[in-house]
Amino acid sequence: MGVMQRIKKPTTRRGKKVLLSKEPQFIEGPKQCIFIQGRKPSERARKVLKDIYDLKKPDAAYLNRKNDFVPFEDATLIEKLCYKKEAALFGVSSHSKKRPHNIILGRTFNYGVLDMIELGAEKFKSMSEFHNMKVLAGLKPCLLFNGPSWELNHDLKRLKSLFIDFFHREKVETIRLQGLEHAFSFTATDDGNIYVRSYRILLKKSGQRTPRIELEEIGPSIDFKLRRTRLASDDLLKEACRVPRELKPITKKNISRDAFGSKMGRIHMGKQDIQRLQTRKMKGLKRTAEEKKEMLLKKKKAKKEAKAQAQ
Amino acid sequence: MDLVNEILEREQQKADKYKPITVEKHLDVEFDIGTLVAFDTNDLDSKLMKSEKDRDSYLESLTRDNTQLLLNKIWELSTERIDEAIVVRLPQPTTVMPRAKPVPKPKPLTKWQEFAKAKGITKTKKSKLEWDEQLQKWVPLYGFKKAAAEKEKNWLIPVPQNLDPMTDMYEKKASEKSEKVAKNELQRLKNIARARKVKIPRVGIPITSDKASSTQLATATSVAKASTASLGKFQDKLPKEKDARGKGVHELIPGKERKRKLPVPTPAAEKENNLSIIDRILKKRPKIDMEKAVSKHIHEEQVQRSEEKRSMKPMKGKPKGKGNATNFSAKKPKGGRGQRNPNKKNPGRKRR
Numbered sequence: 001m002g003v004m005q006r007i008k009k010p011t012t013r014r015g016k017k018v019l020l021s022k023e024p025q026f027i028e029g030p031k032q033c034i035f036i037q038g039r040k041p042s043e044r045a046r047k048v049l050k051d052i053y054d055l056k057k058p059d060a061a062y063l064n065r066k067n068d069f070v071p072f073e074d075a076t077l078i079e080k081l082c083y084k085k086e087a088a089l090f091g092v093s094s095h096s097k098k099r100p101h102n103i104i105l106g107r108t109f110n111y112g113v114l115d116m117i118e119l120g121a122e123k124f125k126s127m128s129e130f131h132n133m134k135v136l137a138g139l140k141p142c143l144l145f146n147g148p149s150w151e152l153n154h155d156l157k158r159l160k161s162l163f164i165d166f167f168h169r170e171k172v173e174t175i176r177l178q179g180l181e182h183a184f185s186f187t188a189t190d191d192g193n194i195y196v197r198s199y200r201i202l203l204k205k206s207g208q209r210t211p212r213i214e215l216e217e218i219g220p221s222i223d224f225k226l227r228r229t230r231l232a233s234d235d236l237l238k239e240a241c242r243v244p245r246e247l248k249p250i251t252k253k254n255i256s257r258d259a260f261g262s263k264m265g266r267i268h269m270g271k272q273d274i275q276r277l278q279t280r281k282m283k284g285l286k287r288t289a290e291e292k293k294e295m296l297l298k299k300k301k302a303k304k305e306a307k308a309q310a311q
Numbered sequence: 312m313d314l315v316n317e318i319l320e321r322e323q324q325k326a327d328k329y330k331p332i333t334v335e336k337h338l339d340v341e342f343d344i345g346t347l348v349a350f351d352t353n354d355l356d357s358k359l360m361k362s363e364k365d366r367d368s369y370l371e372s373l374t375r376d377n378t379q380l381l382l383n384k385i386w387e388l389s390t391e392r393i394d395e396a397i398v399v400r401l402p403q404p405t406t407v408m409p410r411a412k413p414v415p416k417p418k419p420l421t422k423w424q425e426f427a428k429a430k431g432i433t434k435t436k437k438s439k440l441e442w443d444e445q446l447q448k449w450v451p452l453y454g455f456k457k458a459a460a461e462k463e464k465n466w467l468i469p470v471p472q473n474l475d476p477m478t479d480m481y482e483k484k485a486s487e488k489s490e491k492v493a494k495n496e497l498q499r500l501k502n503i504a505r506a507r508k509v510k511i512p513r514v515g516i517p518i519t520s521d522k523a524s525s526t527q528l529a530t531a532t533s534v535a536k537a538s539t540a541s542l543g544k545f546q547d548k549l550p551k552e553k554d555a556r557g558k559g560v561h562e563l564i565p566g567k568e569r570k571r572k573l574p575v576p577t578p579a580a581e582k583e584n585n586l587s588i589i590d591r592i593l594k595k596r597p598k599i600d601m602e603k604a605v606s607k608h609i610h611e612e613q614v615q616r617s618e619e620k621r622s623m624k625p626m627k628g629k630p631k632g633k634g635n636a637t638n639f640s641a642k643k644p645k646g647g648r649g650q651r652n653p654n655k656k657n658p659g660r661k662r663r
Contacts, residue, residue, distance in 0.1 A: 005419075005503055024412035031411050088411035110413050143348045144377045146370075147355050165408050168346045174391065174398040175347075180382060185374035189360055197370055201378060207329045210386040213379040215371055240409035249403075 022086060026244050030170040031088040031107070033060040034081055038094030038102070039068045045093035045101045048121045051220040052091060055198070056166070058138050061085055070094075071104050072228060075113045083111045089166060099227060107165055109232070109240040116230040117159050119194070123223035127198075130219040135200055140169050141182035142201070149188040155229045156188050178203075183215060192226040332383065334376040342384055345404030349381045419506035422498075529555040534563055542566030612654075 010016040033056055035049045053062045069077045071092050078090055092104040099120060106116035127134065135141075143164060150160045167184055180201060187195040199215035206212035232240070254266040287295075341350040351373075359369040388399040420428065427433070440449040443460065450460040468480035504511050523531075533555035537543035542565055554564075561567055575581040 005506060007500070007503065024415040026415060028411055107409065109409055109411065114409060140347060142378055142381055143346070144351065144374055144381070145349070146351045146353075146373055146377065148352045150350065151352055161406070161408070164346060164348060164406060168348070168408070171345070171404060172401060174393070174400050175385075176396045176398050177386070177390070178396070180347075180385065183374060183378045185370060185377070187355065187360075187370055187373070189355065189357075195366070195370055197367075197374065199371070199374060199378075201382075205329060206332045207326060208332065210332050210383050212330050212332050213375055213382055215375045215378065217367075217371065221367070237409060239413070241407045242410070242414055243407065244414045 026246050030059045031165065032086055033089035033091065033166070034085050034087040035060065035062045035091045035093075036078070036081060037063070037066045038071070038092050038104075039066065040095055041066070041093040042095035042101050044121055044124050045095050045103060047126050048101070048103055048124055048220065048222060049091050049093040051127050052166075054127065055220075059169070061087070071106075071116060072118070072230060075116070078106070078113060079108065079111055082108050102227070103224070105162060105166065106230075107162060109236065113230070114232040114236065114240060115158055115162055117155070117162060118227035118229065120225040120227050121222055122193075122225050123221075125219055125221040127219035130217060132216060132218060133200070134218050135182040136179075138169075139179055139182050140172060140175060141167055141184045141198075142180065143167055144183060144185045146185060146187040147189060149190055150186075153188075153192075155226060155231070156192075156194075158229070158231050159194070159226070160186070194224040194226065196220070196222045196224060332379060334379050336376075336380070340377060340380050342381060343405045344381075344384055344388070345402050346406055347381065347385075347401075348406065349377050351377050419502075421502040422505065526555070526557060529553075530557070530560050530563065533560070534565070537564045537566055616654075 006019075010019055033053075035053050037046065037049075041049075050062065053060050063081070067077060071078055078092070082088065082090060088109075089107050090105075092102075092106075094102045094104070096102065099118070101121040101124075103119045103121055104116060105119065107114050145160055145163075150156050163184075163186055180203075183199045183201050185195075185197045185199070187197075189195075198218055198220060200218045202214040202216060203211035204214050256264045256266075258264055336351070336353055338353050341352070342348070343350075355373075356369060359365045385399060388401070390397050390399050392398075437452055439452055441452060442448075443450040443464070445464055446460060448460075451457045465481075465484075468484070470476055470478055470480055501511065536546045539546065575584065
């Protein structure tokens with residue numbers, strides 16, 4: 001619903017601006033994220049969320065209030081908060097005897113929950129426990145997914161997409177080579193364990209142009225266990241993943257490249273008119289001065305005759 | 312040869328000083344360089360993964376290898392220099408992320424916009440300021456300082472001749488303005504309803520004005536009358552009542568759906584249509600209603616006869632039958648037994 005298609009018009013110019021900024025765009029910016037605390041979250045669960053918040057920082061908000069709610073039973077609060085904060089990603093921390101150190105990560109589409117995946121933080125070492133230099137805030141990290149399970153398990157497949165959505169930050173055209181500082185590794189085993197590690201990339205000399213990579217762990221290091229999931233139906237996901245026609249690349253016709261990489265073009269020519277073709281001028285075919293005079297006389301005669309006839 | 316060997320050895324030593332940048336993998340690692348993601352589908356070392364002690368170092372070495380592969384790919388890309396920094400141009404990402412909000416739809420056109428588009432009417436840009444002769448200054452077309460200028464201009468408004476001299480022209484102007492605003496708002500709402508395909512009533516007495524026009528009332532009655540199960544067939548009519556007429560009224564009345572004629576496809580077809588209509592008109596011959604014609608004929612004859620009778624009245628004394636010039640015939644009289652002719656005055660012999 002556009003701003004001008006609202007029944008009630010915005011009363012102030014500022015209000016109209018706010019509404020316009022909330023309208024869907026063809027090219028969307030980085031997704032905003034909110035972190036919510038559930039009922040009595042454990043110290044560990046809270047810290048996990050805080051560390052993820054620290055890594056996501058410019059595009060995230062940490063809501064300090066505890067909320068007595070169960071996202072898997074009733075997600076209205078999440079939808080409401082996501083609407084309020086204009087966020088498309090959310091994380092919830094909670095703790096119970098049945099599900100200790102519970103972390104729920106998810107995303108929304110059009111202010112409705114799209115995916116929601118529950119993870120148990122079985123082991124956790126926070127960023128502050130690693131005493132070393134951290135990476136700059138707001139860097140685009142390298143994401144590495146290890147293990148065949150990411151492809152085989154349907155839930156993990158979706159979780160992979162969710163992790164990329166969470167951490168890839170933003171689509172960029174160019175990247176500074178020295179800014180490739182942060183590597184996130186997600187390793188999944190067959191029994192549903194997910195090991196999340198975060199490293200700082202050190203570029204060492206290799207004697208060649210490409211540097212030798214060394215890693216230094218900066219935290220957080222989390223061992224997740226996959227719990228309940230609530231995934232979007234394929235239809236909804238397809239709708240959400242739709243690429244607008246305006247953004248699709250336009251294919252140019254009749255242009256191809258051969259094996260050597262040179263550009264080939266096919267051109268369609270019209271029919272050539274041979275009658276009007278300019279051929280080589282030759283002196284021998286030219287009219288002489290006498291011939292020209294004769295032609296002029298003939299013309300004059302014809303004109304005179306025509307005049308006489310007309311009278 | 313010695314020199315060559317020496318150089319080779321030196322190169323070897325140089326290479327040994329650095330660790331390698333190549334990584335051996337059983338299966339190729341997949342990349343999405345646009346989003347800086349690598350997918351390593353090789354099997355993990357289950358033995359190392361299970362042991363608490365070695366897991367972290369194993370994960371680190373695994374990640375290092377994959378990072379090395381990813382960065383090797385990135386370093387292959389073409390570099391540029393932007394503000395003292397060396398950057399690489401990333402290709403388009405291949406992994407599609409769901410959007411936060413649906414793809415925006417094109418704005419539906421308003422009724423006017425649709426009309427203007429059909430007619431090819433384009434907006435003409437008006438200047439924001441206009442020179443006012445009366446005030447001798449530039450006055451904005453609308454917005455800030457327009458109202459003040461208007462106020463200054465209309466310090467006196469003459470009452471026209473045809474109006475009641477006691478009318479308050481300022482009040483009249485204000486009400487006209489508010490009516491315009493209301494109309495505009497109504498049109499906006501109508502446009503929204505049209506865009507959302509909501510049906511809104513087009514008839515009935517509008518609530519906003521206290522008096523309805525006669526056409527509105529007529530339309531309302533016509534619609535109300537036709538709104539029975541039998542589409543108003545058995546509804547009584549007032550002596551001089553007429554059905555409502557006007558643009559768009561016909562469609563409102565139930566049971567009076569009219570199919571619109573399709574537009575003419577080509578000028579040639581149109582011409583043919585029109586010619587056929589003219590032909591039909593020119594070829595028209597009067598229709599003959601036999602019954603009517605016969606009865607008319609009979610009537611005429613009767614009138615003629617009665618007139619004749621009337622004119623013959625004064626000649627009553629004259630003898631009938633014989634010596635009538637009109638009745639003359641060479642045939643022998645049949646004594647009333649021949650064919651009877653009702654038109655004849657003397658129907659046969661007088662019987663006693």
